[in-house]
Amino acid sequence: MGIMIEDLTVTFKNKVTAVGHANLEIPKGIFGLLGENGAGKTTLMRVLTTVLSPSSGTVTLDGILYSEGNYEKIQRKIGYLPQEIDLYPSLTVQECLEYMGDLSGISKQIYKERIQYYLEKTSLTEHRKKKMKQLSGGMKRRVGLIQALLNEPEFLIVDEPTTGLDPEERIRIRNLLVDFSEGRTILFSTHVVEDLAATCNQLAIMKKGCFLYAGNIQELLEYAKGNVWDFVTDDSAQVKELEKKYLISAKQHTENGIQMRILSKEKPNLDCRPDKATLEDAYIYLTNQSW
Amino acid sequence: MKYEVKISLPVYKISYAVFFIVMLSLVRGVTDSYEIGIASEAPMAMLAVCVFADTYTKEITSMRSEIWRLRPLKKRMYSIYRRIVIQWIFLLFAAVVGYGLFFLFQNPRTIDMGQNSLENETGQFFIYLSAIAVTLLFWGLLSNLLSCLFRNMWIGIGGCLILWLTANSSIGDKYLGAWNLFSYTFRDVENSGDFRWICGKIVCICVDVIMMAMLPNIIRKRG
Numbered sequence: 240m241g242i243m244i245e246d247l248t249v250t251f252k253n254k255v256t257a258v259g260h261a262n263l264e265i266p267k268g269i270f271g272l273l274g275e276n277g278a279g280k281t282t283l284m285r286v287l288t289t290v291l292s293p294s295s296g297t298v299t300l301d302g303i304l305y306s307e308g309n310y311e312k313i314q315r316k317i318g319y320l321p322q323e324i325d326l327y328p329s330l331t332v333q334e335c336l337e338y339m340g341d342l343s344g345i346s347k348q349i350y351k352e353r354i355q356y357y358l359e360k361t362s363l364t365e366h367r368k369k370k371m372k373q374l375s376g377g378m379k380r381r382v383g384l385i386q387a388l389l390n391e392p393e394f395l396i397v398d399e400p401t402t403g404l405d406p407e408e409r410i411r412i413r414n415l416l417v418d419f420s421e422g423r424t425i426l427f428s429t430h431v432v433e434d435l436a437a438t439c440n441q442l443a444i445m446k447k448g449c450f451l452y453a454g455n456i457q458e459l460l461e462y463a464k465g466n467v468w469d470f471v472t473d474d475s476a477q478v479k480e481l482e483k484k485y486l487i488s489a490k491q492h493t494e495n496g497i498q499m500r501i502l503s504k505e506k507p508n509l510d511c512r513p514d515k516a517t518l519e520d521a522y523i524y525l526t527n528q529s530w
Numbered sequence: 531m532k533y534e535v536k537i538s539l540p541v542y543k544i545s546y547a548v549f550f551i552v553m554l555s556l557v558r559g560v561t562d563s564y565e566i567g568i569a570s571e572a573p574m575a576m577l578a579v580c581v582f583a584d585t586y587t588k589e590i591t592s593m594r595s596e597i598w599r600l601r602p603l604k605k606r607m608y609s610i611y612r613r614i615v616i617q618w619i620f621l622l623f624a625a626v627v628g629y630g631l632f633f634l635f636q637n638p639r640t641i642d643m644g645q646n647s648l649e650n651e652t653g654q655f656f657i658y659l660s661a662i663a664v665t666l667l668f669w670g671l672l673s674n675l676l677s678c679l680f681r682n683m684w685i686g687i688g689g690c691l692i693l694w695l696t697a698n699s700s701i702g703d704k705y706l707g708a709w710n711l712f713s714y715t716f717r718d719v720e721n722s723g724d725f726r727w728i729c730g731k732i733v734c735i736c737v738d739v740i741m742m743a744m745l746p747n748i749i750r751k752r753g
Contacts, residue, residue, distance in 0.1 A: 290596050290753065314600045325592035329536045338533045342601045342609060386597065 240301045241266045241424050242287065242394065247296035249282050249448075257282035259448040260296070269420045271435035271442030271456075272428040273522055278445040280428045281322060284396050287426065288319045300394060318392030320383045322399050328372035332363060332382055335371055339386040350389060357385040360415050362408065376403035384412065388419060395425045401434050413438050432519040446526055456518060463521035468501040470511035481507075488523045502527075531612065537588075538613040539620055543581060550577050551624050555631035563638045563651060564719050566629055567658040571715045572698045574625055574662060575669040579690040581621060582670035583683035585613050586749070590681050599753045607746050614674065618667055625662045629655065661714040661731060668711065668734035669694070671741045678748045709733055 242265040249258040258279045274280045285291040286298060289310045298305040300313050327335050333354065340350025358364045361381040366374065374382065384400050397416070401409045409431075416425055417438055429435060435442055436456065443453040452459060467488070472478060473496030481487065486502040500514065501507055502524045516524075550573075558569040589595040598606055632638065640651050669690060677686030696702050697711040710716055713730025 285596070288596065288600065290599065311603065315602070317600050319597055319600055321593055321596045323593050324597065326594065327533075327537055329540055330533060334533050334536070338537075339597075342598070342605050344602045344605050 242426075243297075243299045244283075245297045247283075247286065247298060248294045249279075249286060249291060250294040257448055258286070258293075261448070261450055263443055263450055263453050265424055265426060266441065267420075267422065267424050268441065269416060269425045269427050269439035271439040272426060272445065273430075273432065273435065273442060274445035275526070279448040280445055281398060282448075283445070284319075284398055284426065284428060287394075287396055288317055289314055315390075316393040318387035318390060318395040320380075320387040320397045320400055324379075324383050326371050326379065326382060326386070329370065331368050331370050332358070332374070332378075333367040335382060336385055336389065340389050343390040345390055353389055353391075354385065357388055357415075360411070361385060362411065377405065377408060380404065381408070381412065384415075393423055395419065395423060396428075397425065398428045399430065400427070401429060401431055409434065410437075432517075432522055436518040444522060444525060452525055459521045459525070460516050460518065463502070463516035463524045465513060466502055466504055466524055467514045467516045467520050468503060468507055468509075468511040469498065469514045470501055470507070470509050471496050471498045473497065481509075486523060486527050488517075488520045531616075534609065534612045535616055538585065538616050544620075547577060547581060547621070547624050551628035551631065555628055555635050560632055560636055560638045563633070563640045564654060564722075565638065566632045567654075567661065568715050568719070569632070570625065570628055570658075571662060571665055572694070572712055574621070574628070575665050575698075575712070576691075576694060577624070578621055578666045578670040579673040579687055579694070581617050582614070582673045583677050583686045585617065585670075585674045585677070586610055587677045587681065587683040587686070595753055603746060603750055606749060610674075610745070610749065611742075614670065618663075618670060621666045621670070622659075622663055625666065626659065629658065658714075661727075664731045664734045664738075665712075665714070668738055671738055675741045675745060675748065678745065678752060681752055706730070 242263075244261055244263040244265075247258055247261045248256065250256045261283070272280050272283070282291065286293050286305075289305065293305070300316060303309050303313055305313060327338065330338060336354045337350065340354065341347070343350070345353075355364075358367055361384065363378065363381055363385075366378060371379065371382065380400060380403055384397065387395060387397065400416070401412055404412060413434060416427065419425065427435065427439060440456055441454065442456055442459070444451045470481070471493065475497070478490070478497050478499065481499065481501065485507060487499055488502055489500040491498045500520065501511065502520060506513075554570065554573050558573070560566055560569050589598050672693070673686045673690045675686075676689040677683045680686065693711075697706070698715070702710050702712070703716045708726040708729040710730045711734060713727035717727040718724045
């Protein structure tokens with residue numbers, strides 16, 4: 240059944256509306272959440288994890304309404320990796336995870352098995368005796384992800400899980416999430432469009448507290464299809480002029496000059512050729528078209 | 531339990547507590563051994579306020595509270611209570627060491643009762659230990675409760691400080707008498723048979739029970 244969000248509004252005490260009249264359905268599988276900083280993604284996730292109560296609107300998880308009386312039932316179904324978290328610096332990786340496992344109310348034998356399994360999956364086995372404060376940012380993210388997976392939640396919310404990871408680790412974590420998503424719902428928030436392209440089918444794009452788009456990635460790509468143009472020039476003055484005139488999704492120095500990806504509905508009056516739209520192109524195109 | 535000890539008693543906390551009791555036993559002058567309790571109770575209460583203030587708020591400042599709230603309340607409370615007990619035992623141990631340090635640094639006069647001298651001195655120590663145990667738990671729990679309620683350890687410390695200043699003053703002694711939270715400090719030292727100060731400690735214990743009962747609700751609602 241997944242998650243249903245209907246007419247959700249979150250307004251803070253200082254009258255700032257972080258999420259305004261949002262509607263969304265999050266089905267089973269990995270669901271991507273994209274948006275610029277301050278778009279309301281973290282606020283939405285904090286509502287879904289019951290940290291924040293909505294000002295109005297309703298949210299249901301597998302048919303269970305988000306209300307104070309149901310919070311404990313809902314919380315048992317959720318795993319969460321917040322964007323910023325500082326896990327116990329004086330404990331080792333193993334100790335920290337055992338502590339979180341115990342706090343989850345799972346039996347000792349089960350959480351020990353799961354810890355071992357996920358440490359291997361995230362290449363942290365050799366670091367398990369290191370103290371949390373000795374870990375790099377990427378390693379801490381991975382430990383954070385393991386703690387979210389420990390109780391094998393039905394609904395997993397991960398906020399920027401691949402931040403600070405090297406490319407190989409990113410792929411490993413993405414694959415881990417894909418494996419984990421079988422029969423479950425994962426809300427995957429990230430700035431790395433590439434991660435979403437590699438893991439999910441469905442996504443939502445947020446801007447200023449509203450959903451600009453919610454649906455299939457293929458449909459989003461269709462939306463940008465025919466609007467991406469490749470252009471190469473060695474004239475830097477022309478580059479500056481084009482940057483003022485068009486949306487540029489990429490710029491690169493090559494042997495032939497400066498290669499640009501121009502996003503435009505009409506073919507620019509240049510010697511350019513159409514190119515296949517990427518998810519990043521579609522995201523930039525959509526977020527700049529609508530506002 | 532081992533992990534809880536590591537979490538609730540980091541090196542900096544042990545260091546400032548040790549520094550505090552060493553300084554207290556060096557700086558606060560006592561002439562007779564029965565003055566040690568008077569010299570220790572109120573300062574040790576303030577130490578408890580500082581030590582207990584982040585029992586749970588450390589989860590808030592580190593953003594771990596967001597994942598804590600997804601765990602069963604019973605387990606969360608069990609963890610918080612364990613931290614309270616660990617910190618309380620640590621402070622109790624510090625209070626005992628502090629008592630000894632007063633003897634070491636200042637060599638106060640002991641109760642001169644002939645053959646029963648040692649016996650009386652031991653009895654006095656155990657009375658001190660009982661009184662300080664109640665005091666430490668009360669101020670620690672209060673500090674933790676206020677910190678959890680306002681999700682800020684500084685409000686917890688500040689709130690306790692106001693009460694501490696009121697109770698540990700001549701006004702507090704005048705108006706509250708034997709019911710004062712620091713009744714042991716203000717007891718009649720000339721009359722060793724006067725145990726009316728126990729009333730103040732009973733007040734502390736009663737409030738402790740209320741605070742312990744309130745804590746799960748605060749944690750559930752404030753997270």
